[in-house]
Amino acid sequence: MAVEILDALARQGFEEVIALHDPGSGLRAFLALHDTSAGPAFGGIRAWTYQREDEALRDCLRLARAMTAKCVMAGLPAGGGKVVLLDRPELDREGAYRHLGRAVERLGGRFYTGPDVGTGPRELGWLAAHTRFVTHPGEEGPGELAESTSAGVLAGMAAALRHLDGAERWGERRVIVQGLGEVGARLARSLVELGAEVHAAEVDSERAEALCGELGLVRIDPSRELEGECDVFAPCALSGILHDLSIARLRCRVVAGAANNVLANPAHGRRLHERGVLYVPDFLINAGALIRGARFHLEGEREDVARIGAQIGAGVTAVLERAAAEGVPPVEVALREAEARLAARRSRGREGAPR
Ligand code: NAI
Numbered sequence: 001m002a003v004e005i006l007d008a009l010a011r012q013g014f015e016e017v018i019a020l021h022d023p024g025s026g027l028r029a030f031l032a033l034h035d036t037s038a039g040p041a042f043g044g045i046r047a048w049t050y051q052r053e054d055e056a057l058r059d060c061l062r063l064a065r066a067m068t069a070k071c072v073m074a075g076l077p078a079g080g081g082k083v084v085l086l087d088r089p090e091l092d093r094e095g096a097y098r099h100l101g102r103a104v105e106r107l108g109g110r111f112y113t114g115p116d117v118g119t120g121p122r123e124l125g126w127l128a129a130h131t132r133f134v135t136h137p138g139e140e141g142p143g144e145l146a147e148s149t150s151a152g153v154l155a156g157m158a159a160a161l162r163h164l165d166g167a168e169r170w171g172e173r174r175v176i177v178q179g180l181g182e183v184g185a186r187l188a189r190s191l192v193e194l195g196a197e198v199h200a201a202e203v204d205s206e207r208a209e210a211l212c213g214e215l216g217l218v219r220i221d222p223s224r225e226l227e228g229e230c231d232v233f234a235p236c237a238l239s240g241i242l243h244d245l246s247i248a249r250l251r252c253r254v255v256a257g258a259a260n261n262v263l264a265n266p267a268h269g270r271r272l273h274e275r276g277v278l279y280v281p282d283f284l285i286n287a288g289a290l291i292r293g294a295r296f297h298l299e300g301e302r303e304d305v306a307r308i309g310a311q312i313g314a315g316v317t318a319v320l321e322r323a324a325a326e327g328v329p330p331v332e333v334a335l336r337e338a339e340a341r342l343a344a345r346r347s348r349g350r351e352g353a354p355r
Contacts, residue, residue, distance in 0.1 A: 005017070005057070008061065009061075012034075012061060012065060013034065013035070013065075013342075014032060014033070014034050014061065014064070015033045015034065015035065015036060016032070016033045017030060017031070017032045017033070017057075017060075017061070018030070018031040018032075018103070020099070020100070020103055022095070022096065022099040024092070024095055024099070025091065025092040025093075025094075025095030025096040025098075025099055026088065026090055026091045026092055026095075026096065027085065027091070027095070027096035027099050027100065028053075028085070028086045029083055029084060029085040029086065029096075029100060030056060030057050030060040030083070030084050031060075031081070031082075031083045031100075031103065031104075031111070032060045032061055032064040032081060032082050032083075032084075033064070033079075033081045033107075033110065033111055034061075034064040034065050034067065034068045034079060034080040034081060034082075035068045035071075035079030035080055035342065035346075036079050036110050036111075037079065037342075037345050037346045037349040038077045038078065038079065038345050038349070039076070039077035039078040039079065039298065040078055040079070040109055040110055040111060040112055040133075040297075040298075041064070041067070041068075041078065041079045041080055041081030041110065041111045041112070042067060042071065042078050042079070042080070042081060042111075042112050042113075042114070042290060042293065042294055042297075043063065043064055043067045043080055043081035043082035043083065043111070043112075043113060043114075043116075044082070044083070044113060044114045044115050044116030044119060045082075045083040045084075045085060045097075045100065045113055045114075045115075045116055045118075045119040045123070045127075046059070046060075046063065046082065046083070046084050046085065046116040046117050046118060046119070047085040047087045047116075047117070047118030047119055047123075048084065048085075048086075048087055048117060048118060049086075049087045049088070050084075050086050050087075053086070056084045056086050057084070059084055060082050060083070060084035061082075062261065063080075063082040063084070063260070063261070064080045064081050064082035065080060066080065066260060066261060066282075066283055067079070067080025067081060067082060067290070068080030068338075068342060069283045069334075069335065069338040069342075070283040070284075070286075070287045070290055071290065071294070072338050072341040072342050072345065073283060073284055073287070073315060073334065073337065073338050073341070074287045074290060074291050074294075074311070074312075074315070076290070076291065076294045076295075076298075077298065078294050078298065081111045081112075081113075082116075083100060083104075083113060085100070085118070087118060093123070094126055097119075097123045097126035097127050098126050098127075098129065098130055100113075100127060101126065101127040101128070101129060101130030101131045101134070102130045102131070104127065104130075104131040104133050104134065105130055105131035105132065105133065107133070109132075109133055111133060112133045112134065112135065112293075112294075112297050113127065113131075113133065113134050113135070114134060114135035114293060115135065115145075121137040124136065124137040125137060133297075135293050135296075135297075141296070142292050142293045142295075142296035142297075142302055143292075143302060144292060144302075144305055145288075145289035145292055145293060146182035146183050146186055146289065147186060147288075147305050148288035148289050148291065148292040148303075148305050148308045149183045149258050149286055149288040149289045150183050150186035150187045150190065150258070150288070151190075151288055151305045151306065151308055151309035151312075152285055152286060152287060152288030152291075152308055152309055152312035153183065153187055153234065153236075153256060153257060153258050153285050153286060153288070154187060154190050154191070154309065155309035155310065155312050155313030155316070156256050156280050156284065156285035156312050156313060156316040157175075157232055157234065157254065157256040157280070157285075158313060159280075159313045159314075159316040159317045159320065160232070160254045160256050160278055160280050160316065160320065161173070161231070161232070161254065162317070163278070163317065163320045163321070163324070164253065164254070164278060168194075170191070170194040170195045170196045171194075171195040171196070173196045173197065173231045173232065174196070174197045174198075174199065174229070174230040174231055174232075175191050175196050175197070175198050175199070175230060175231060175232045175233075175234055176198075176199045176200070176201070176220070176225050176228045176230045176232070176233050176234065176252070177191075177198060177199070177200045177201070177217075177234045177236055177257075178200075178201050178222075178225045178233070178234065178235045178236055178237050178238075178241075178257070178259075179201070179202060179235070179236040179237025179238070179259070180200050180202040180204075180207060180208060180211045180217075180236075181236065181237065183236050183258040184200070184202075184234070184236030184237070184258070185211055185215075187234060187236060187258070188200055188211070188215055188217055189215055192215050192216060192217070197218070198215070198216075198217045198218070199217065199218040199219075199220050199225075199228060199230065200212060200217045200218070200219060200220065201219075201220045201221065201222040201224070201225035202219075202222065203222045203237075226241075226246055226249045226250055227249045227250070227251055228251065228252075229251045229252075230251070230252045231252065231253050231254060232252060232253070232254040232255070232256055233250065233252040233254070233255050233256075233257070234255075234256055234257035234258075235255065235257035235258070235259040235262050236257050236258045236259055237259060238259060239259060239260055239261040239262065240261060240262070240263075240264045241259070241262060241264075242255070242262050242263050242264060242268050242272065242279075243263075243264035243268060244268075244271065247268060247271050247272060247275060247277075248275075250272075250275065250277055252277060253276075253277065253278060254277070254278045254279075254280065255272065255277060255278070255279045255280065256279075256280040256285055257282070257285070257286075258282075258285075258286045259282065259286070260282055260283075260286065261282065262279075262282045263279075263282075263331070266331060266332075266335060269281075269329040269330070269331030269332060270329050270332070272329065273328070273329035278320070278330070279329065279330060279331060280316055280320075280330065281319070281330055281331045281334040281335075283334070283338075284312065284315055284316055284319060284334055285312060285316060287312060288305075288308050288309070288312060291303060291308050291311065291312075292305075292308060319333050319334050319337070
């Protein structure tokens, strides 16, 4: 088993994976550092009820690698990391997060952590009591994380529409947003302000009713959003939603949203391409919060949200143009570019390292 783990780490270019166990709180977690060749690794803490330990480890590695891709494509002197915590009813959550905080502090700044699924302001507060290397939920932190993500998604969506039709023409567009959470609700509001017709699917029916009423959205059943006819489908809820079966149901021209790891696997980028759907790679378009958080921690600056949007829009345009010129899916171009930039960065690091 141990040898298989080490093989997987070597194949995927990982630096270090730490398995954490705290008998007091019942914490069981993996902390992965994929790349610190240009600066610290960034990645949130995902708390999830995994059926098996190897499933949690696999998720941790996949998410940490995606963070590296996000960092290199955003031009940040930083890399990817992640913590995956195996959530269980008997877990003492406060004790577990305090223990994690101490573990992150021991890394001395090689890893900065923050929110993710299952880790919100309360958990970040427990962590912040024990480590400096966490995106603080209070006023001392970078702030406006969901705003930054939403601005990036909107700019990436605009870039995709310009790429296809030469102009956004928001007033003629229908966008379906899946998930009206922190990012989805902001995105829906901005789209309505621009004049688009916005349809939304949200599983929390109280939230759906309140937001659809307030923003003037067309509410759709959360099992029907994939087959709705629209210009853009914006996944802002779950991972892994695009696979063989769901791709066949899509009736949109563009997929552009905030959710991480939207494709069940990268090969589904080609499937979308063959169906004539323009898929904007998630790790390009949803980097807004990372850019805001990383610049704050690394340079002490709160990057302007509009500038984050402009940066992401330009990055998306470049990848879409290259993909069109080569006739390949944009996700293949983006992954190749991320790999090349990472390899160059690591070899520069090796050249500069003392022997
Ligand atoms: P959130 O938890 O605030 O919102 C998610 C919303 O989706 C919730 O309202 C939930 O009820 C709804 N939902 C869950 N399953 C659904 C389904 N099957 N159909 C329709 N709605 C469903 O999360 P947040 O922060 O808005 O993030 C959205 C996605 O974007 C997540 O995948 C997250 O990992 C990703 N992301 C978020 C960033 C951020 O800055 N918050 C940054 C980068 C990625």
